[in-house]
Amino acid sequence: MSSGFAGKTAFVTGGTGGIGWSTALALHDAGARVAICGRAGDGLERARARISDNGLAGMLALEADVSSQTDIARAGEILQERFGHLDILVNNAGIDSFQRLDAFSPERFGKVMDVNVTSVFLVISQVLPLLRAARSASIVTIGSIHGHITTAGRSDYVASKSALVGATRALALDLAPDRIRINLVSPGAIETPMLLRGWAVKAPDADPETLKAKAGALHPCGRIGTPEDVASAVMFLVGDEAGFITGTEILVDGGMSCRL
Numbered sequence: 001m002s003s004g005f006a007g008k009t010a011f012v013t014g015g016t017g018g019i020g021w022s023t024a025l026a027l028h029d030a031g032a033r034v035a036i037c038g039r040a041g042d043g044l045e046r047a048r049a050r051i052s053d054n055g056l057a058g059m060l061a062l063e064a065d066v067s068s069q070t071d072i073a074r075a076g077e078i079l080q081e082r083f084g085h086l087d088i089l090v091n092n093a094g095i096d097s098f099q100r101l102d103a104f105s106p107e108r109f110g111k112v113m114d115v116n117v118t119s120v121f122l123v124i125s126q127v128l129p130l131l132r133a134a135r136s137a138s139i140v141t142i143g144s145i146h147g148h149i150t151t152a153g154r155s156d157y158v159a160s161k162s163a164l165v166g167a168t169r170a171l172a173l174d175l176a177p178d179r180i181r182i183n184l185v186s187p188g189a190i191e192t193p194m195l196l197r198g199w200a201v202k203a204p205d206a207d208p209e210t211l212k213a214k215a216g217a218l219h220p221c222g223r224i225g226t227p228e229d230v231a232s233a234v235m236f237l238v239g240d241e242a243g244f245i246t247g248t249e250i251l252v253d254g255g256m257s258c259r260l
């Protein structure tokens with residue numbers, strides 16, 4: 001599909017999970033040198049094992065919590081040392097939240113905003129010199145259909161993902177003079193560990209396959225999405241073919257938003 005990724009460098013935050021890993025793999029398969037990050041723990045260990053078991057030469061898995069300024073500064077130093085410039089940044093790391101108003105916790109709200117929103121600014125500002133050094137760079141942030149339509153009990157997650165819609169447009173103006181494009185990819189239901197964890201919270205007794213069929217029926221395309229569906233949209237936006245596209249959003253939701 002996209003061409004011209006050979007010799008390019010990319011950083012995918014939250015690359016240890018479903019969408020991030022698929023995106024990192026797509027970039028790697030297209031010839032880019034890719035670094036991913038995740039917090040210390042099982043996810044990072046599994047990603048490192050997958051990299052070494054599958055001989056994914058050139059792929060780097062960094063330990064970094066995107067809500068920590070110190071971690072992001074250290075990741076930036078490593079990227080500087082290893083890559084020297086950054087052609088592609090994918091702000092993918094995110095956490096879900098199901099918080100009802102009668103149990104509102106400012107700490108939880110702050111955490112959701114830190115990971116889903118503040119991190120985008122933190123990471124971009126940290127790697128800005130590297131993006132500038134690429135002379136023509138592209139950023140994609142992963143939003144959500146919840147930036148537009150939603151269900152009850154999701155107000156903190158919705159606040160975070162809606163914020164990314166406005167932030168993307170404003171950042172497009174700030175970054176354009178440096179020849180850096182930024183766009184948002186907003187998925188509907190995608191089969192990843194996050195979705196499965198969410199179902200376990202909302203419907204602990206239900207069979208995941210039944211929930212998957214029900215969720216699929218809500219999407220005009222007749223199924224829920226795969227991480228690869230999202231990665232395809234990211235690959236288009238970070239490719240040279242999208243060179244005149246900035247400050248906009250692609251919904252990868254199987255048409256779900258058309259229904260509501």
Ligand code: NDP
Binds near residue numbers: 040042143145195
């Ligand atoms: P996963 O849970 O599979 O992956 C989430 C990723 O984010 C993991 O790699 C996780 O890494 C990382 N992460 C979470 N918190 C932090 C942190 N503080 N610092 C660094 N990394 C962190 O979920 P998805 O792949 O589904 O989610 C990816 C993105 O897609 C998120 O932004 C999510 O909101 C969005 N999205 C997902 C949808 C879905 O249906 N799946 C729908 C719409 C949007 P680790 O745990 O190893 O630290």
